[in-house]
Amino acid sequence: MIYSDLILNERNWDNLLTAFRTGRLHHALLFHGPSGTGKSAHAIELAATLNCKDSTSSNPCGLCPSCKKVRSFQHGNVRLVLPFPRKTNLDKNSPSIKALTDADLTSLQEQMKTMGMKPYFKIALNNANTILINSIRDLKNELYLSPPDAGGRIVLILDAEYLCIPNATSANALLKILEEPPEKTYFILVTSRSDLMLETILSRCQKIYFPALPEDAIESFLVDEGESPLDAHLIARLSEGNMHLARNFQGMVPQLYENVKTILNAVFTKQPDLWIKFHKEVSRLKQSGRIEMDYFFRTGIFAFRDLLFLAETGNTENVVFVDNLQKYQSVLEKFPQSNWAECIQLMEDALSFIRANGYLPLVINAMLMDMGKVLKGDEVKRFSLQY
Amino acid sequence: MFFSIDKTKLQSSLIQLNKVIPTRSTLPIISCVLFDIRKDGIELRATDLEITLSIFVNSEIKETGMIAIPIKTLLDITQELDEGDLSFEITDIGKIIINTHYGKYTIMGKQADEFPAIPTIDQANELLLKSDDLTEMIDNTVYAVSKDEMKPALQGVLLQVKENQLITVATDGHRLVRYIKDQAKGQAFEGQVVMPSKFLSLIRNQLSNIKDLALKISENHVQISFDDTTIYSRIIKQRFPDYESVIPQDNDKKLVVNKNELLSSVKRVSIFSNKSTRQISLSITKDSLTISTEDPENITTGKETIACVYEGEPLLIGYNAQYLKEVLAHQKDDDINVKLKTPVSATIFTHKTKKENIVTLLMPIRIND
């Protein structure tokens, strides 16, 4: 295999190999499902399989020159298409590479290299917000030529939902060749947002779903990398089967516990300084960015989930923040009427309001006050953005 | 690895190789030239992933190996040196040390196995050609190649090898040229490829300097070799239309007219044609041919009459002046033979000698009354 540490989705991989072996591999595959589950990595393994010169096993050997080239994206038969930054004055007939500055190009080259070594690495260019029509043109020109090499040609389209963002021009330009590609050419579209894909593209593809990774698998993966078992456990559960998240949480465990403390302190006490600390933290996070905010709220939501599960099932096997068990017990005794599910929902609502640029102090305050009521078992009226 | 090489030979090779290398690419290795250092000399190779150029240079080799060297720096320094020999030493980690009588320079090279593999031309069929012949085959057809992305197969020239003939065909849907060259020696094989225009322009420049060459065709590649140079290209793998069925056999109206007269007349009259349609009409009678145009938008007209010899009912037919000019310019005879049928069917220009048979087809434009 190309990657020694890929958590393989056995069922999907077996199916793909069976299809390949019986000569029924579909020419347009859509690998979809939540982020951080190894979709691109599986696509690369498949690309390697189609070109591997070692026929002793059905898996790619990873050692022959062909496999090496696939790994470094230097194989002539493997073509990568990904979102680029949109350049307003780019002529539609120019090659797509013109949309990249020299810095972008260097960054892309380095990232392609990294991607071949780390199965869960995500390639992203600065300000990349669309798959250019130029990229599709370049692709078609390339595909109409004979393959550089015998073996199968693979077109790997990453973040494929960007074919349809901001409009469906690129997606539509791909339709015909996606439906009837040249011989021995396979398209693999990878996306975690199949809900944004154009229906006409979806109907031309065979959809293969990659579910969130099993949390024990992430746990073992992290332990193999040297993470402590307890930390690995926490990170695995907190990442909800998303390896990108798991990677980001590595080294952050103390911070995560700190977050929980800040949140729960604010919620369970009426001490003004703890409320203010909470406010300050959220303001700071708003400056840092979307992801940090997500992490913060995530820890809170999981803490409430811990409380919910403890209250409802009484057993500790589902608890994520195991260090907090004692504290949880006392909280449960103090607030026996609490509707923990509602607390989770209130945090989710608050996050969506913050994302929609709601006035921060008010949002936080409303959340904390509502939680106060909920802890006592009272009902609160919820205002959700979606309804 | 250790070798020395003559500066002039190196320089001229690098200049040729540089023509193939793209200025920017997502693959950094492509901006390098691959040095395949063998016992009797070095094979230099460059590629843009579509076309690969390989040049063999004889030199003194002390130690063999393969290394990829960035071309820009190498070319720059080579151009600043006097004639003479340069010696190259490449260490285990890929450092290249160049020794000249001026001094010493080092560049970092790249691993050779990163370089795209040379196309494996298995089961290739080879034919030997004279450079002049190939030049003719290209020049007479390449102007009719399509620039339209919607029909990728037409963006190249079809090369067909038949038992006693070599045929090249190009078309863009409005005009078509079929060039047949008879071969005295029979070919051992039959086959065809569609050669991309990029490849044709590259070799066209080379052809003027050489005499004989070998052409190889395989399932996925076409290759030309002469002297110490080999040029490989991937081919357009789309089916070329069945051109034979497009060439009408029953054009019964025959016209003979002086090429230069007609061409210059068309040139003048077309100046007054509509800028977007470029439409001109030819009114043909037994002994005269009237070329006229009208542009209602700008209110311009043009009209000229020249002599001709014509068998058939009088005919009024329209053409795109641009296409007509190009077709006429490529005709070889002083007096050209034209066969027509109706104002809405293809017009054929023929030229036949012992060596070559050229049929050019031009679709008329329907004239709006």
Added chain:
Amino acid sequence: MSYQVLSRKFRPQRFEDVIGQIHVSRTLKNAIKLDRVAHGYIFSGPRGVGKTTTARILSKAINCNELQDYNPCGGCASCKSITEGRNIDVLEIDGASNRGIDDIRDLRENAKYPPTSGKYRVYIIDEVHMLTKEAFNALLKTLEEPPPFVVFILATTDPHKVPLTILSRTQKFDFKRISMADIIGQLELILKSENFDYDEDCLKLIALKADGGLRDALSMLDQIIAFTESRIDMETVMSVLGMVQQSIFLELLDYLFINEKGNVLRLLETTLSSGIAISDFMNGFNEFIRNCMVFAAGGDNTIRIDESTQHWLDERNERIGVVDLMRILDMSLKFETGLKYLQHPRIGLETLLLKIASMDPSVEISNLLQQLSQSSLTELSPVKPVKKFLETKLNVDVTPKTETVSEPSVSLKEVSNPVANTSDLSVEIIQSNWNQFLEQLESVSVKLSHLLEDSQVLSFEKNIVKIQIPARTNGFKIKSLEKDSRTVERVLKTHFKQAIKVKYLADGSGENGGQLEKKTKIKGVEEHPLSLYLIEKFEGELIR
């Protein structure tokens, strides 16, 4: 030649073979027969139903010299070259990559040239709705004065985006979604031809999921065949289509019913980790609950639920009825709708299931009515969820507009009248119904209901209800309320089925009492964390 996908391999080559579009095939064949080929056609309809296929057949038919029963022969040079996509005179372009006016101008230029080999020059423009306005105008010009040998076939999934001026110059053909029966028929044909064994039920599932698009059905079939080595069975089909076995849903429902939360979560874990997407899971679950509900209500849908489920429902029909299933479905559907907005759908699903598990089953209605007529509602508090349920449903059903309530709520209508059934309206009843009344008032006038927030019913005598308004700014509030007493009284009448008059009293057992309360309230405000925070943030001070 490498493997061809089924939708390509079995692409019809004759008009008759196009599935489910008889109206189109017949009309086109007739046009060929009578030699009345239009200059412009527009084929509209959902994806995967035969638009491009028919366009290709038509372009072959009009150029074929050896028609067989007005179908293209498929063997002549013209037909072959079109089938292989290399006929110079038949051009298939997609409206997305060639959407600008320049491309259409080129097209118009080319259209001037007569066909090189065939009778007609055909332009098949797919996804034509993607053209820009200018491009449409350019195309319009050609459609207005078309050369005699040119035929345009426009295809689109979105005819609304095509200007009327274009539509009026083309013959419009609406391609319909393909029926389940037709899809199943085609699948059977293909499987027989490919020599594959299959279970009948599998085909039904595929056709259901394909939702009218034959190409989708064929894609799914391709996938199923590719992933099986021998016989097509339900297990593979369900796995490929992302469906969950009914038995799993039944097991889940059972655990929910007996409130075994640990098992609920464990079952959810195993099911999801087997590779089912949460959205697919919810889809299947809702379908299952709905089918159970219909069955429990006496509907005949035994094709949709299996025997074990029917048995389970029958056994428990005293204890779990339509109302319960409806409640579950209600919550579940709401969840499914909000699914894509959730940051943590998995946690949301776990929470939902725990909530459902905690629900008490609804009590038998007749028992309930009996209890209600004997005592006030407050005494029913042990049955909390039912009370809550009744309370929330009451305000929906009491207003006269909602006389027509859907079938499962038949029991609700009866329940909603307990107030009317009591002979005497008492203050206690009004008090205990006060919140529902306020909710109903809110739907009529938000302002009034806010004014009455935190109000209390003091007494009810001689059809006058005295309502106490809390201290703060009560003078102002009472004035506003009195201005619109009629609305309040109207809603009171609707809710309590009696004409009631209102009288508002300010809270205050005296000036001092009021003042003291006021003072403590102010202190509370001063010390409230929000005030502190606001003061700090805005560098302000508290003004009375």
